[in-house]
Amino acid sequence: MKRRTAEPFKIKSVETLAMLSYEERKQSLQQAGYNTFLIDSKDVYIDLLTDSGTTAMSDAQWGALMTGDEAYAGSKSWKKLEKAVRDVYGYQFVLPTHQGRGAENILSQLKIQKGDYVPGNMYFTTTRAHQEMNGATFVDIIIDEAHDPTIEHPFKGNVDLAKLQRLIDKVGAEKIPYVCLAVTVNLAGGQPVSMENMKEVYELCQKHDIDVMLDATRCVENAFFIKEREAGQANRSIAAILKEMMSYSDGCTMSGKKDCLVNIGGFLAMNDEDLYIRSRELVVVYEGMPSYGGMAGRDMEAMAIGIREAVDDHYIAHRIGQVRHLGQQLIDAGIPVVKPIGGHAVFLDARAFLPHLSQEEFPAQALAAALYLDSGVRSMERGIVSAGRDITTGNHNKPNLELVRLTIPRRVYTNNHMDVVVDSIVDLYEKRDAICGLKMDYEPPTLRFFNARFSPLSANGELISEENRLL
């Protein structure tokens, strides 16, 4: 018999969840214009909107909040955070920022000249925005497999070295200030990069005197996939793997809201002293003193502990295991999802789920709305609504992928919660023909997915026809 595993923690404090009736959820969904971003959190049962800043802190972290040193300069709490980053990630120089994008801003301003190119294994919205605002062109150098949701590849976040070499040959190494390497790749569905690939990228870059800067946001999750999937890594600790990963880079930007197990915070780290000194100047301008950088002393205490807790082998095995617990049950039930299951989220393929809807009927938006209506589970659209419009033609950008993202917060929900999500999705799949498309009633000019409003396209205005109502 296969032995089951459970959460490697017990619960000391509980937060009561809203258990709305079908009618109440329907009302809440209508008020939110069928956009899950606009639903009040008090009306959500299981919130899978994002894993960013939604982590549950440990008793050690809560306890440490009280010891935070709120001195304006030279805070003891900063010393602890700096030491944790040095010990666990191995970089020499560290600067605190209010969150990941604060670090991205400073790095981009200091490294990028107008007309430069910044290659990356796909992009993250804020990372790319900072690169472009400083005059750089982003170039995607991820392997082709990453763009196909049906292909199983153990390291779908890998860099295609030939693509990187071609860019170097074309524009010249002096036009490439750094390679931005994300571990794992959020946009590809939380897909990892192999140790071998990280090493090869670093060696190629060193040959051409190009820096490698990691987007280290989910680096611990990446380390777990290396341990599990890469030859010779199985018996090493996550901490050892992580430190070796970081050694194939010159620095990183970090969002503490993910793999540092806190609700707010971030940092910029590097080994180049000159870059550190220049970065420190900008931290003062944009973030705060270099001994707090936009965080309270108590936040730094919590993050220093979170950084160490995250590399606990049991914690990270459970974290990835929980995402898989959700994803594998959906696969077993024949639900179309992006494969393989990544580190932080499961993505439903809404085109395959609702084949009777055209892309202009917003299938992923409709599916996310239907899931909330059915069970109070909040997910996020990642499809045509998120892709926005082409600035020149004014037409919808039509992405290949029309996805609903189920993102799992760290240490917040039990596997029973995941089972509730599975049951709701399986029921919806059985009645998928009864789910209608949406029309957009209000469209904001930028980042429309946050505030857009919709209504059902059915004759009677119901998203799921009443006779097929599930609960």
Ligand SMILES: *Cc1c(COP(=O)(O)O)cnc(C)c1O
């Ligand atoms: C969240 C995130 C960021 C930005 O971090 P913030 O703390 O939200 O500013 C950068 N890159 C990736 C991959 C992220 O997921």
